[in-house]
Amino acid sequence: MEGGDSFLSCAVTLEWMNQGSITRKVNYKTASLRLIRNEFREMFMEITSEKHAAIRFALKSVNVFKKFMVEGKASIKFQEAGCTLFISNAPPTNLVGFLRTIFVKMTGDKDKGGNTTPAKQTMRSKLLSNKAQAFEEISPVTVADIHNAKKNIPKSTLTTPSPPAKKRKNDDSVKGPAPKKLYSPSPLTNTCSLNPEQQRVLEACLGGKNIFFTGSAGTGKSFLLKRIVAALPPDVTVATASTGVAACHVGGTTLHAFAGIGDGSGTVEHLCERAMKLPLVAQKWRKCKHLIIDEISMVDGGFFEKLEAVARHVRKNDKPFGGIQLILCGDFLQLPPVVDKGKNGKRFCFQSPCWDKCIQLCYELKQVHRQKDSEFISILNSIRIGRVTKEISDRLVGTSRQKIESDGILATRLCSHTNDSKMINDSKLSDLDGEEKIFTSQDSDNATKLLDMQTIAPSKLLLKVGAQVMLLKNVNVNAGLVNGARGVVVRFDEGFPVVRFKNKKEYTARTERWYVKNSNGSLLCRRQVPLNLAWAFSIHKSQGLTLDCVEMSLSKIFEAGQAYVALSRAQSLDTLRVLDFDSRHVWADPNVLEFYQRFRRRVQQMEIIPLGRPLSDKTNKKLKLREILEKQMKQR
Numbered sequence: 122m123e124g125g126d127s128f129l130s131c132a133v134t135l136e137w138m139n140q141g142s143i144t145r146k147v148n149y150k151t152a153s154l155r156l157i158r159n160e161f162r163e164m165f166m167e168i169t170s171e172k173h174a175a176i177r178f179a180l181k182s183v184n185v186f187k188k189f190m191v192e193g194k195a196s197i198k199f200q201e202a203g204c205t206l207f208i209s210n211a212p213p214t215n216l217v218g219f220l221r222t223i224f225v226k227m228t229g230d231k232d233k234g235g236n237t238t239p240a241k242q243t244m245r246s247k248l249l250s251n252k253a254q255a256f257e258e259i260s261p262v263t264v265a266d267i268h269n270a271k272k273n274i275p276k277s278t279l280t281t282p283s284p285p286a287k288k289r290k291n292d293d294s295v296k297g298p299a300p301k302k303l304y305s306p307s308p309l310t311n312t313c314s315l316n317p318e319q320q321r322v323l324e325a326c327l328g329g330k331n332i333f334f335t336g337s338a339g340t341g342k343s344f345l346l347k348r349i350v351a352a353l354p355p356d357v358t359v360a361t362a363s364t365g366v367a368a369c370h371v372g373g374t375t376l377h378a379f380a381g382i383g384d385g386s387g388t389v390e391h392l393c394e395r396a397m398k399l400p401l402v403a404q405k406w407r408k409c410k411h412l413i414i415d416e417i418s419m420v421d422g423g424f425f426e427k428l429e430a431v432a433r434h435v436r437k438n439d440k441p442f443g444g445i446q447l448i449l450c451g452d453f454l455q456l457p458p459v460v461d462k463g464k465n466g467k468r469f470c471f472q473s474p475c476w477d478k479c480i481q482l483c484y485e486l487k488q489v490h491r492q493k494d495s496e497f498i499s500i501l502n503s504i505r506i507g508r509v510t511k512e513i514s515d516r517l518v519g520t521s522r523q524k525i526e527s528d529g530i531l532a533t534r535l536c537s538h539t540n541d542s543k544m545i546n547d548s549k550l551s552d553l554d555g556e557e558k559i560f561t562s563q564d565s566d567n568a569t570k571l572l573d574m575q576t577i578a579p580s581k582l583l584l585k586v587g588a589q590v591m592l593l594k595n596v597n598v599n600a601g602l603v604n605g606a607r608g609v610v611v612r613f614d615e616g617f618p619v620v621r622f623k624n625k626k627e628y629t630a631r632t633e634r635w636y637v638k639n640s641n642g643s644l645l646c647r648r649q650v651p652l653n654l655a656w657a658f659s660i661h662k663s664q665g666l667t668l669d670c671v672e673m674s675l676s677k678i679f680e681a682g683q684a685y686v687a688l689s690r691a692q693s694l695d696t697l698r699v700l701d702f703d704s705r706h707v708w709a710d711p712n713v714l715e716f717y718q719r720f721r722r723r724v725q726q727m728e729i730i731p732l733g734r735p736l737s738d739k740t741n742k743k744l745k746l747r748e749i750l751e752k753q754m755k756q757r
């Protein structure tokens with residue numbers, strides 16, 4: 122899908138009233154919208170599609186309704202033409218940029234009084250001729266344009282009056298409705314915060330290839346995944362993750378909930394038949410063009426294989442995954458697949474024969490963002506491959522007695538087993554004096570069990586003043602109120618808990634919403650206070666999180682990579698306490714180490730192939746030679 126500031130591809134519905142004041146409609150399943158100027162410098166929006174001739178609307182006196190633009194939807198009412206354009210299935214990042222261009226360019230073209238500047242009028246009368254209008258694409262928005270726009274907008278029109286803010290009791294600080302800025306850079310457009318290696322993966326994903334990208338903990342895989350989702354058409358893009366917590370992290374659903382094949386037990390034939398019999402499951406598989414999976418390391422290889430077969434069967438398309446673009450991300454040196462006891466041994470996705478068939482391009486993110494100090498980063502990189510030197514062991518043992526608490530906020534204890542963390546939270550809460558408040562979630566009808574599995578918010582939350590809690594949503598990223606932030610309940614205000622966080626900010630935790638798509642595509646909703654008790658947390662549930670104050674006992678670790686996941690939640694060695702570190706708790710799965718050796722060779726080969734350009738003879742020879750050497754090495 123292409124897109125950019127003056128160009129957008131999306132679905133469009135045009136609606137207008139004809140003479141007989143009957144509403145007429147035309148739908149364009151895939152339309153291209155372009156912002157253009159004629160020789161009078163007047164701006165137009167041009168709509169083209171395969172089946173329809175281009176039409177143009179003058180961009181004068183338009184009303185833009187952009188409330189759902191993060192879902193890829195907006196509407197533009199052309200007052201003069203009396204026509205409304207409904208945009209849908211637009212990549213949200215591109216839609217935001219496109220609407221921004223309209224806003225900035227139109228405002229920049231206006232003088233103070235909101236009219237087209239006189240110079241243009243004289244120019245138009247001079248140039249008025251029956252010459253066929255020539256059009257050119259609008260130039261990208263420049264800083265001068267934005268500056269011009271800001272200058273030209275009389276204060277009154279800069280805002281879209283928001284509904285009058287509820288006057289809080291005896292709170293005279295609220296003076297009438299706080300005006301909302303008509304346009305402010307949305308988080309979706311600041312792709313500039315992607316670093317070059319992340320940007321490269323984003324561009325590769327937009328190129329339509331099947332991509333697997335990996336990287337050690339904190340290299341921004343999930344951060345990038347959210348940008349990729351926002352740059353793809355939402356109606357045909359499915360964001361998933363292997364666990365409910367990780368799915369919440371990327372604003373998606375679990376892979377199991379999307380796939381509609383239960384836990385994957387049964388033969389492939391049986392699962393294919395079953396998927397065909399469930400019309401909504403089959404429809405989802407047919408509609409999906411881009412399937413995104415975070416934490417791919419926790420998806421069982423057998424399940425992955427069955428998914429691939431079901432996709433081909435339901436879509437009647439023999440390409441891998443039935444031609445769906447796969448965008449997979451995760452770190453196989455973190456948590457492995459969770460398979461029920463007694464089931465045949467776990468297999469990683471890369472161990473299923475269809476992996477190599479499916480993946481076309483691989484990338485590895487190297488720049489770590491979660492941690493800043495290079496000593497801790499190198500310790501984590503060593504732990505990740507199961508290598509523990511004496512220095513590393515001494516350094517981690519040395520953290521066992523350090524004080525990491527501050528402002529009454531205790532460290533979160535990471536436990537290898539969920540029951541242990543539940544026990545600790547319950548007992549610590551009961552030790553607190555004071556009144557206990559119960560927060561029961563409001564769920565879509567009888568969806569509590571499913572929402573328990575798919576959302577990080579608890580169905581029942583007991584709190585008291587003094588309770589150690591963790592924030593479960595990105596409430597205010599700039600203020601550090603993000604998913605995983607730690608705090609303590611200091612009081613209740615109008616029945617809601619007021620939490621003071623490590624950065625001393627206080628926040629009243631009012632009800633938030635979590636949405637999950639059901640297997641029949643309907644949206645389920647959980648409304649709950651965005652907090653959970655955080656004296657203790659299970660390592661599996663902490664996967665993907667960044668924790669600002671954490672302690673752990675690794676003695677009961679039972680999985681390869683589990684110690685690495687626990688340690689890599691911490692942001693620095695000063696906010697981490699390892700109670701009983703022992704190098705025997707740290708090991709990496711040998712199959713995974715071998716996979717990454719092969720993977721790096723493949724990435725190197727790929728690195729020689731600059732995206733989009735054919736191989737030079739010299740490179741070809743180099744690759745051939747490397748393959749011969751590899752073969753000889755194997756034969757030895």
Ligand SMILES: Nc1ncnc2c1ncn2[C@@H]1O[C@H](COP(=O)(O)OP(=O)(O)OP(=O)(O)O)[C@@H](O)[C@H]1O
Binds near residue numbers: 316336338340344666
């Ligand atoms: N390009 C970036 N610029 C600034 N901060 C970033 C960037 N990429 C990621 N981050 C920040 O780094 C932290 C870790 O990012 P993220 O959780 O995406 O890493 P991850 O690779 O998914 O980690 P894990 O393997 O633990 O899931 C987050 O706080 C995120 O906001």
Ligand SMILES: [Mg+2]
Binds near residue numbers: 343
């Ligand atoms: Mg992640």
